Amino acid sequence: MDEVTLYERILGISDPWFVEHVELNAEAVHVYLGYDSGMALHCPICHQEARRYDAKPRTWRHMDTCQYQTLVHCDIPRTDCPEHGARQIEVPWAQRNGRFTHLFENTVIDWLQELSINAVARRFNLSWNAVDRIMRDAVARGLARRTSPDITHLSVDEVSRKKGHHYVTVISNRQGQVVGVQDGKDKDSLRSFYAALDQQQLTAIDTISMDMSPAYIYATLEEVPAAKRKICFDKFHVIQDLNKAVDGVRKTEMGQTATGDRRSLHLSRYLWLRNEQNLTQAHREMKAHLSRIATKTARAWAIVQYAKGLWDYSYPREAERAWLKWYGWAIRSRLTPMKTAAKAIKKKLWGIINAITKQRTNALAESINAKLKLIKVRAKGFRSNVRFQNTIWFYLGGLNLKH
Ligand SMILES: [Zn+2]
Incomplete structure (x- = not known):
């Protein structure tokens, strides 16, 4: 040749x-x-x-x-x-x-x-x-070649480009494919995603998993037909809110603790985020010790552990009864952050019940989050939201990228 x-x-x-x-x-x-x-x-x-x-x-x-x-x-x-x-x-x-x-x-x-x-x-x-x-x-x-992706089950989440700064809204489907990326994290961010869909597509959405913050809830209630039956507050975010409340209790209690124990309570922040079954022997001993010096934090932690067990019901009535029982306990705890978190949950219990009866697990939201974290680490920062959005599409959009 x-x-x-x-x-x-x-x-x-x-x-x-x-x-x-x-x-x-x-x-x-x-x-x-x-x-x-x-x-x-x-x-x-x-x-x-x-x-x-x-x-x-x-x-x-x-x-x-x-x-x-x-x-x-x-x-x-x-x-x-x-x-x-x-x-x-x-x-x-x-x-x-x-x-x-x-x-x-x-x-x-x-x-x-x-x-x-x-x-x-x-x-x-x-x-x-x-x-x-x-x-x-x-x-x-x-994107130009993309045929309409499956949007029956969606997850919406805000992702920051820098720690705590420059947010984008990421919408993904059940297959773990990103189907929408919008600038910002407010109501209009999600609304512009819905605006690109026609009425038939909006009606075909069965569940939309999200956290309990108002922006995404309102955008969905306004744009998606029968949204009140479709919005699911996912476990990952609900527990995250409760964990924040535990941390609030811990911080207050630190101020009331003897100096000698204050440092161990200070260092225990991540210990309280763990599930009982994931504790090592050393952790268990540390927790047993801390539970004696920080009884309020330990009580708050127990309230969260209980809530983590409330996601496996088949019937809405049954689930609601269990959650209301939990609410009663949290509200009588005399721990202000826990009471505030419990009240917020009670107000939005309908979305938690949706998540439970429609069996929306948080596995997906967490896996997308983990992938985004890797992308961020590898990129060592993004110059602009546009770059960040582009990178999300490139890696998670399931797009046919090649010539
Ligand atoms: Zn010509």
Whole structure:
């Protein structure tokens, strides 16, 4: 096989495109492509046959040939359309205005599954911006090709780009695929996701899992038909709220504790977040000790443990009775943070009962959260919300990203 045929195969090009010749110099392989001048040209806009106007030289980077960087060169014909004027025709190996061949970009996309942008940029000797551009184009392509994803069961959550700053709203489905990313974490953030759906799609939503904060509840009540039967407050977030209340009790109690014990109570913050069954022997002993010096925190913790056990009911009545019993206990606890949290829960008990009877588990929300955490660690920060949103789409959108 001669080098011309070899590179025609490698680049996957065929009539009317062909390899004119291949050159190797000290740094790179240069592949020169041509367009069969006997073939008719068509305007890229109206697809009418048009005369050749001129040709413009262009260069694209392709995957390396062994140790040599490989560059593809071609004089791209421009058509002279009576209606659209001089237009460069499309080429099959690269996108309009792209600097890389499709195959090169596909390789970069593959490597991005394994490495950070910085690492990929180093590996391919590209600028950070060039890799970012490839990612952005891939997401735009994937979104344009996307057919309506399954939205029967949704989870909504706010995610911060920096710790406690710059939020985006992420909507995912039962398959763990992100189906929506919106700027901010307010009512309008979620509302703009719903706004893109038609009435039939909105009606087809069966459950929407979320935390108990008002923004998402109101957006859903306003936009989704029969939302009051569909909103599920997931266990993960409900318990998170209760854990915050326990921490509130612990902080107050620390102020009332003898100096010697204050430090161990201070250090015990994460101990109180654990489930009884996940405690090691050392933890158990520490907790037994702390329970004697911090009786209020221990009581608050027990209230949360009890609530964690209230998610496995089949019938709404049964579930409601159990939760109201729990509420009675929490409200009589004389622990202000627990009382406040319990009141908030009672007001929104309907959504917890929905979650229980529709058996919405929190596994999904947690797995999306874990994946997002990894993405954030790998990226070491995002310059903007747009970058952050794009990265979420790239990794979790289940999109067809390649050329
Ligand atoms: Zn035209």
